[in-house]
Amino acid sequence: MAARLAELGAVVIDSDRLAREVVAPGTDGLAEVVARFGPEVLGPDGALDRPALGKLVFGDDAARRDLEAIIHPRVRARAAELAAAAPDDAVIVNDVPLLVEAGLAGQYELVIVVFADEATRVTRLVRDRGMAEADARARIAAQATDEQRRAVADVSIVNEGTLEQLHAQVDDVWHTRLHP
Numbered sequence: 001m002a003a004r005l006a007e008l009g010a011v012v013i014d015s016d017r018l019a020r021e022v023v024a025p026g027t028d029g030l031a032e033v034v035a036r037f038g039p040e041v042l043g044p045d046g047a048l049d050r051p052a053l054g055k056l057v058f059g060d061d062a063a064r065r066d067l068e069a070i071i072h073p074r075v076r077a078r079a080a081e082l083a084a085a086a087p088d089d090a091v092i093v094n095d096v097p098l099l100v101e102a103g104l105a106g107q108y109e110l111v112i113v114v115f116a117d118e119a120t121r122v123t124r125l126v127r128d129r130g131m132a133e134a135d136a137r138a139r140i141a142a143q144a145t146d147e148q149r150r151a152v153a154d155v156s157i158v159n160e161g162t163l164e165q166l167h168a169q170v171d172d173v174w175h176t177r178l179h180p
């Protein structure tokens with residue numbers, strides 16, 4: 001979805017990418033994560049061991065909230081900088097997986113939610129990210145429900161079919177709502 005919007009000309013700000021950048025080696029974000037979770041969350045190369053940290057936080061609400069308190073303010077600050085640096089006439093797309101969880105829906109002019117059944121999401125996480133099924137389910141359990149997402153959506157897209165079907169829906173939103 002975000003990749004297609006970028007092809008159409010949007011300036012995409014990817015929160016997942018920023019969430020990685022703010023804990024890259026040498027950052028104060030990484031230092032805070034290590035102070036909270038211990039050196040066990042570092043790999044031999046000194047970078048964050050993401051699967052290890054994922055095991056700690058998906059299944060432990062307090063730990064996850066602590067991690068979010070370190071990462072989310074840094075992501076928001078960096079996203080604001082990137083948005084401010086975009087050309088005046090740019091269509092800015094913020095790709096925010098935790099839009100509902102972080103209470104950010106009110107910040108944007110238009111909210112597009114992409115829906116897929118839980119079974120489809122689990123299948124994709126296992127197939128495309130090599131995740132164990134139990135880990136995929138634990139991660140989804142830490143997220144908002146479809147109902148909560150529907151409540152904030154101005155536009156709903158269903159991604160249950162082919163990539164071509166997804167692109168057709170995205171193109172339609174682009175031409176009718178984002179760049180009419």
Ligand SMILES: CC(C)(COP(=O)(O)OP(=O)(O)OC[C@H]1O[C@@H](n2cnc3c(N)ncnc32)[C@H](O)[C@@H]1O)[C@@H](O)C(=O)NCCC(=O)NCCS
Pocket residue numbers: 015016019050051053054057064067068071072075097098139142143
């Ligand atoms: C726990 C971490 C290290 C696991 O890393 P991993 O490489 O496996 O996942 P990645 O960061 O690529 O996230 C992929 C997806 O997981 C889900 N997810 C990530 N963090 C969370 C969270 N705190 N709560 C619920 N779902 C989450 C989202 O759907 C996201 O798109 C990482 O997800 C993390 O740092 N999470 C906390 C920061 C955060 O909230 N990131 C989300 C975007 S701001």
Ligand SMILES: Nc1ncnc2c1ncn2[C@@H]1O[C@H](COP(=O)(O)OP(=O)(O)OP(=O)(O)O)[C@@H](O)[C@H]1O
Pocket residue numbers: 001002003016097159160161162163166
């Ligand atoms: N219906 C589909 N059929 C086949 N491939 C798809 C489909 N939808 C998305 N993809 C592909 O899956 C990959 C991930 O898509 P995308 O980044 O939009 O997912 P995402 O939900 O944002 O992932 P994450 O939340 O982990 O960032 C992309 O390479 C995309 O092209």
